[in-house]
Amino acid sequence: MPLKKTSLLLPAIITITGVLMLCSGTFAQSKPHMVRMAKLVIDSAQLDNYRAALKEEIETSVKVEPGVLTLYAVYEKNNPTHVTILEIYADTAAYHAHLQTPHFIKYKTGTKDMVKSLELVESVPISPGMKIKD
């Protein structure tokens, strides 16, 4: 029995709408922020120099690179050689661009003999819209 053309119209519209919704969802999720924790151990004899170099690098990056959303760095009060940086980039392209900037290269080369170990931990935010209030 041949199908009527009109009987196909509504299912077709529903299918197309569904595909478009899925696609937009996929695209939205295909470029989530890149979130990472960098865990470093610093040479205790060079702590002050390291902190000054890191401070300059993170403040410059967040100021001049739109895709660097934060580089929130702390050291542990009872273990000041242990530094953790919460890094949030708009996407991986923003991260790769960051690696090519003069301020990052200056930091990386300038601190290479201060950093005893570096671990990069890819992470997933539990509340992605979270900010730091004033």
Add this chain to the structure above:
Amino acid sequence: MPLKKTSLLLPAIITITGVLMLCSGTFAQSKPHMVRMAKLVIDSAQLDNYRAALKEEIETSVKVEPGVLTLYAVYEKNNPTHVTILEIYADTAAYHAHLQTPHFIKYKTGTKDMVKSLELVESVPISPGMKIKD
């Protein structure tokens, strides 16, 4: 030789201004933000429930408590039972007030059987004014 009253006026103004500047600086530094990393290990069988409870708690806290500046929570992509929360409170008073809120108590009691370990690491920010951009 007796001092003229007018000759004392300018030094007095400079001294008072200096004292006021020092005091305002002292007060500003006497109440730094309280910054901490909470490191948790979660029961793998209860990960989804834990994340939902934590998400509700951190979003409510930052929304309704002016002194809770951020609770930025992540889990490790390759080790999803490992959760880290960057906690920033305006001061220790804001933190102690936070512990008494109904949403924190609900989270703490509701997740006590999900949390296998909890380590609280007092921390010092390297760039205290750092924010998370949009």
